Amino acid sequence: MVIAAQDLTLAYGDKNIVKKVSLEVGPRTVTALIGPSGCGKSTLLRTFNRMNDFVPSFRLVDGKIMYRDLNVYSGDVDPVFIRRRVGMVFQKPNPFPSSIYKNITWGPSINGYTGDFDQLVESSLRRAALWDEVKDKLNSSGLALSGGQQQRLCIARAIAMDPDVILMDEPCSALDPASTARIEDLIGELRERYTILIVTHNMQQAARVSEHTAFMFQGELIEHAVTKQIFNAPKHKLTEDYIMGRFG
Ligand SMILES: Nc1ncnc2c1ncn2[C@@H]1O[C@H](COP(=O)(O)OP(=O)(O)OP(=O)(O)O)[C@@H](O)[C@H]1O
Ligand SMILES: [Mg+2]
Numbered sequence: 001m002v003i004a005a006q007d008l009t010l011a012y013g014d015k016n017i018v019k020k021v022s023l024e025v026g027p028r029t030v031t032a033l034i035g036p037s038g039c040g041k042s043t044l045l046r047t048f049n050r051m052n053d054f055v056p057s058f059r060l061v062d063g064k065i066m067y068r069d070l071n072v073y074s075g076d077v078d079p080v081f082i083r084r085r086v087g088m089v090f091q092k093p094n095p096f097p098s099s100i101y102k103n104i105t106w107g108p109s110i111n112g113y114t115g116d117f118d119q120l121v122e123s124s125l126r127r128a129a130l131w132d133e134v135k136d137k138l139n140s141s142g143l144a145l146s147g148g149q150q151q152r153l154c155i156a157r158a159i160a161m162d163p164d165v166i167l168m169d170e171p172c173s174a175l176d177p178a179s180t181a182r183i184e185d186l187i188g189e190l191r192e193r194y195t196i197l198i199v200t201h202n203m204q205q206a207a208r209v210s211e212h213t214a215f216m217f218q219g220e221l222i223e224h225a226v227t228k229q230i231f232n233a234p235k236h237k238l239t240e241d242y243i244m245g246r247f248g
Helices: 041-047 079-085 100-110 117-127 147-160 177-190 203-209 227-232 237-243
Strands: 003-012 015-025 030-034 058-067 086-089 165-169 195-199 212-217 220-226
Touching: 003 041, 015 041, 015 058, 015 212, 030 041, 030 203, 041 058, 041 165, 041 195, 079 086, 086 147, 100 117, 100 147, 117 147, 147 165, 147 177, 177 195, 177 203, 203 227, 212 227, 212 237, 220 227, 220 237, 227 237
Parallel strands: 015 220, 030 195, 030 212, 086 165, 165 195
Antiparallel strands: 003 015, 003 058, 212 220
């Protein structure tokens, strides 16, 4: 197990949003998190690296998040360490308003990275399948790239921190089909090194990129199984209705 939710209940204020969810994710796999809008996917995803700490009304009501042998919400665990090991890519590409080069080096430099920055930039951009397109303009602004390139830059920025896990919340929803296909190919390569959790509304995408799929409905985890089973022989009627497009 690399990350897990154990009997997890999460709330905003006094409203429980995620209810008694248990989910284990093994190393170097891609897990898709699917379910109708508002069912709690992003809320769950953001607890794995404590991004919800920035939401004042957020509360962990009950249960645990584990990252390997660490209880992520225990007082002696440093959230900054967790966010370094468990990186995140958001729905809208959000490069820093600075050069491509600095987008990659900023995080590692404030973390006291002592290696060769040129090498780090090249290897991160290569792993994010962006190097060939930007190698001659590393000093131009990250914001001058296309949306798909910006998203790969954000993936490169996450990779530069040497994460163990990468969380992706609808990483392709702002991208055109060609850019989406590139990101999907990239996820296929990244799985050799990283554990990936991806939220998606695109059923074809879930089927294409993931080995495991977890279906949530109204805050509960209804079914979690290998992706083929979820799409070919779901055990739960709600799962079947959702993947057949009968709701959500
Ligand atoms: N900061 C917040 N404060 C209060 N309620 C929130 C907050 N963020 C989300 N919620 C509520 O929690 C529920 C779950 O939201 P969440 O964003 O986790 O859903 P989701 O499954 O990611 O939906 P989508 O597919 O639309 O992104 C929703 O009812 C939402 O309105
Ligand atoms: Mg969401």
